[in-house]
Amino acid sequence: MVPLNYYLILSAIVFAIGVIGVLTRRNLIVVLMSIELMLNAVNLTFIAFSRFLGSMEGQVAVFFVMAVAAAEAVIGLAIIISVYRHRQSLDPQEMQLLKW
Amino acid sequence: MDAPTLTFLALATLLVVSSLLVVLLPNVVHGAMALVTALLIISVFFVMLQAPMVGVLQVLVYAGAIMVLFLFVIMFLNPAAPERSHRVWLGFAGLLAVLLGALLTAMLIKTETAADPIASTDLFGSPEMLAKSLFGDFVLPFEIASILLLVAIVGAVVLALRERRL
Numbered sequence: 001m002v003p004l005n006y007y008l009i010l011s012a013i014v015f016a017i018g019v020i021g022v023l024t025r026r027n028l029i030v031v032l033m034s035i036e037l038m039l040n041a042v043n044l045t046f047i048a049f050s051r052f053l054g055s056m057e058g059q060v061a062v063f064f065v066m067a068v069a070a071a072e073a074v075i076g077l078a079i080i081i082s083v084y085r086h087r088q089s090l091d092p093q094e095m096q097l098l099k100w
Numbered sequence: 101m102d103a104p105t106l107t108f109l110a111l112a113t114l115l116v117v118s119s120l121l122v123v124l125l126p127n128v129v130h131g132a133m134a135l136v137t138a139l140l141i142i143s144v145f146f147v148m149l150q151a152p153m154v155g156v157l158q159v160l161v162y163a164g165a166i167m168v169l170f171l172f173v174i175m176f177l178n179p180a181a182p183e184r185s186h187r188v189w190l191g192f193a194g195l196l197a198v199l200l201g202a203l204l205t206a207m208l209i210k211t212e213t214a215a216d217p218i219a220s221t222d223l224f225g226s227p228e229m230l231a232k233s234l235f236g237d238f239v240l241p242f243e244i245a246s247i248l249l250l251v252a253i254v255g256a257v258v259l260a261l262r263e264r265r266l
Contacts, residue, residue: 008211012204
């Protein structure tokens with residue numbers, strides 16, 4: 001059987017890759033996709049711990065993360081659509097009305 | 101090395117490559133396809149970890165519904181303007197991400213568990229067990245999640261509707 005640590009290291013790597021996407025990309029849709037990637041890395045950690053601690057709570061937590069991620073994707077994409085209508089751009093650098 | 105470990109390593113390599121593609125590919129649609137690949141590989145990991153029900157949900161909800169929504173929005177907006185280059189920030193972010201990955205790894209691998217605690221009770225991870233947890237101990241969070249989804253539906257309609265003068 002594959003040791004727990006392998007899964008934990010893998011999900012840490014995928015989470016860090018998602019962070020790179022959020023920090024560097026200048027396209028709101030890609031930023032949102034990177035956030036989905038990070039959520040999935042966390043889900044993998046939950047499932048790995050659930051398996052190796054022998055408890056179902058981790059799987060239930062993943063279920064809730066999925067529900068919240070679905071809501072987050074829907075609202076995020078709706079916000080992106082309305083931002084695009086106002087500015088004809090998806091570049092987060094240009095959204096600086098509140099910037100001092 | 102035994103067969104499961106080799107399978108794990110092959111899939112893990114694929115997962116890391118496809119996650120990197122999500123982050124680095126300039127074309128958004130290609131990135132979305134790479135994300136679908138990554139999500140499917142993660143669902144394979146779920147099945148390997150005796151969570152078949154969650155794996156099926158992953159395919160249905162993530163790789164199915166959410167990614168279709170993403171692709172729909174990409175097609176709908178059809179963003180033509182290319183991104184400006186971000187070489188400098190890529191270096192900074194890469195460094196930061198390596199540090200974060202190292203920190204997470206160092207923290208996570210400290211945990212110690214028994215070698216195989218559940219000793220393969222066949223029910224573990226089945227829909228029955230999941231449902232018993234979900235509708236037993238977690239019934240209140242479940243109801244709250246349903247309200248959250250309702251709010252998300254209403255919010256999405258309000259946000260995406262074209263503004264009308266009333």
